[in-house]
Amino acid sequence: MTTKLETLPAPDKTPGAGKPTNRKPKVRESRGTLAFSRAQRSKALMKHAILIVAGGLMIYPLLWMVVSSLRPNELIFREPGLWLNSLEMGNYTDGWSALTHPFGHYMLNSAIVVLGSILGNLISCSMAAYAFARLQFTGKKLFFGIMLLTIMLPFHVIIVPQYILFSQIGWVNTFWPLIVPKLLATDAFFVFLMVQFIRGIPKELDEAARIDGAGHPRIFLRVILPLMVPALATTTIFTFIWTWNDFFGALIYLTDPDMFTVPVALRAFVDSQSATSWGSLFAMSIVSLLPVFLVFLFGQRFLIKGIATTGIK
Template sequence: MTEHDLPGADDRATRRGREHDPAAHRGPAGTAAGAPAAARLRADWPHLLRRLGKHALLITAGLVMIYPLLWMVASSFKPTALIFRDPSLIPSQLDLGNYTAGWNALAHPFTHYLMNSLVVVAGAVLGNLVSCSMAAYAFARLNFRGRKLWFAVMLMSIMLPIHVVIVPQYVLFSQLDWINTYLPLVVPKLLATDAFFIFLMVQFFRGVPRDLTEAAHIDGAGHARIFLQVMLPLSMPALATTAIFTFIWTWNDFFSQLIFLTDPNMYTVPVALRTFVDSTSDSSWGSLMAMSVVSLIPIFLIFLFGQRYLVRGIATTGLK
């Protein structure tokens, strides 16, 4: 019996023939097997164009928003006479002297004002972390009379602009002889005055399962131990978010620091930058741009290394 006499031999021969015949892969109309892929590609063109249009729009909007920052960086390398005459982002003349001149242009080297800002920022960050976390734990986990009322009052305080409370604050701090000290900028942070961070931590604490705190309470832990050993370790994203926002807002705070600090030796970075601009004489625009770039470096670094904590702190529900 030969191979052709076996059952199914004709079918096997036909399949082998198709494997060696390129024409067998073509459809009845002679089209290649890749035709369906090409048809799908043509069908996806509108969707692809819409995506490209959205990305182009986002890139354009991003460039428009970042242009002032790029212009400031470019202006810090230009001579003062060309800053407003040459709006291009590529300086035609480089002047690195703006940084050395700006660093030593004021009564103290610019390091002095950077250290003053760091002192204020460190006190504000520490104060908000301690006071806001304690207040948030009380609103989220403790049952006391008038809790909902005080929580509503706390939320309404977010709508109060700083200009409403700055006058009574100045009168109070003046009577306490705190003007020209850093106490008006740090002590309120120790009293949980930033309602936004309290609300942020309350929402985070409410997302922590009560089974954890109840188990700790059954084991004999009090509220202080539960707060320190259970809630705080789980709330690191919220604490990091509070620290980063407090750092950025305090570092950039010009109005409050201008009101309470009138001694040039106590000036922080925002107030020191203001002294480069004089309404009665020539302004050192080149030095101002250079020191503005220097003042943005700490904020850029904090945001760069803390971005993931910002996302986790805002988006997480507290479930671990």
Template sequence: MTTNLETLPAADKKSAGAGKPTNHRKPRESRGTLAFSRAQRTKSLVKHAILILAGGLMIYPLLWMVVSSLRPNELIFREPGLWLESLEMSNYTSGWSALTHPFGHYMINSAVVVIGSILGNLISCSMAAYAFARLQFTGKKLFFGIMLLTIMLPFHVIIVPQYILFSQIGWVNTFWPLIVPKLLATDAFFVFLMVQFIRGIPKELDEAARIDGAGHPRIFLRVILPLMVPALATTTIFTFIWTWNDFFGALIYLTDPDMFTVPVALRAFVDSQSATSWGSLFAMSIVSLLPVFLVFLFGQRFLIKGIATTGIK
């Protein structure tokens, strides 16, 4: 006996068809969503392609200099590609002793200037920043504004009066003209960076220390300074890189070959009177880049944290 579903009541039809499988289809994405997804993928691919191309263009000169330092001098410009048939290490040995002193002598000179500049900036800029961020005195906003204006003042504008002053003092051909200005908080960028950092430190910490009988020197040394490690690390890294690579200041004040720093010593490899040993120049340029590379490699974590916590972009 067969049962006709059409003659059954609605409830019976439902129970009779309950055992039959049903097809549940997932909702299809709209064409607009698919088009938007494709556009986003295309945009991302184009953006990454441009970044890769730009990165390649920026790093190519450095790679070419590394490869050229491993080539014989006569093949550097004859074979300008990045392919090396053989490694030539003689450029490093000859370049190290090509000048009046071994190249390590000039690296030591640069290290002396760098260490003095770092200590000067850390001490003077942190004290000036604490004064602007925490102390109240007449003309505070005016002096702070003048300090910020000095950031826009090129170094080349003040080099002539500075040279006259240091020449009269007798400091030409010494490291003092490169170090002493750092002891006077002349790098306004670092003062501004530290001011922004100190303003982010709660003043309740100062008030708690003041209740315990601490004055400004003790608050600065015991409370503020330990919390300024990211800003101090950022100042150290930037000062190291800028001072190590400073060519103009060292060229003006240091005329004695015994006092040359690394950038001025590299300039001595280029001789207009005779053939320039490009291989030795490139080799010593790579050697001079190593300290900067290592400092940035191991200090980039503090650098990023210091910039992020000061709100500077």
């Protein structure tokens, strides 16, 4: 009996033979991806356009003030645009010497208050933050919660009792009412910011220092404080900007023109009973913005790092 052997057909060796073809789905997928990318691009362009318009609206008053400081006083409100037909640099020279003292005198007063406030916040807030973050004591959570509640307390609520207290001490018309409270860790925001930063530092570093015989003062000065540079820089920048721009506190406590800070000195340019020199006012406003701009320009790297590492959004 003979058996027949059936021979199988030889495999097709042409490229791509035997493989399923997905050409149509691929075309559909590529078309869908292209449509999705176009939608994303349109959405991104719309977002950028909105941001550009919003940014232009916010920066326009500043640009207008810069341009107005270079215009003659009588043309400032007649030509409200940003185009300059002539330059009037006399606004800067006149504004610098228009008040009782040169404008640099008031900038020096502001610098004294700012320096004292920065040192006070750095010293007191860092020590208070270390206590809340590392020490264990009775009522710790309660005191921390009370401290956070003071953030919601407006400054205007406590200004009257503070003024009475400082008046009885004899500190009115001095810089002490603006500086001394900073030495008592009264800025709860900075205490909270530093507490969050210290909690992110591994406690193993404290334990290693404690094994070497270090106590809390040495751990704070030698271990924690060097690692707090981003938080300290953030505190410095915010304190500088807020104190330099503080108008209400200086207006309440400083009534002697010799003690005026920059915001109160700028107010002296506005006279309700006579013609206001708007050109000089705008010129000195631009001069007063330069320190804030420079501090933010060179410190924004530390500011972003300090806020990012504390987990505050």
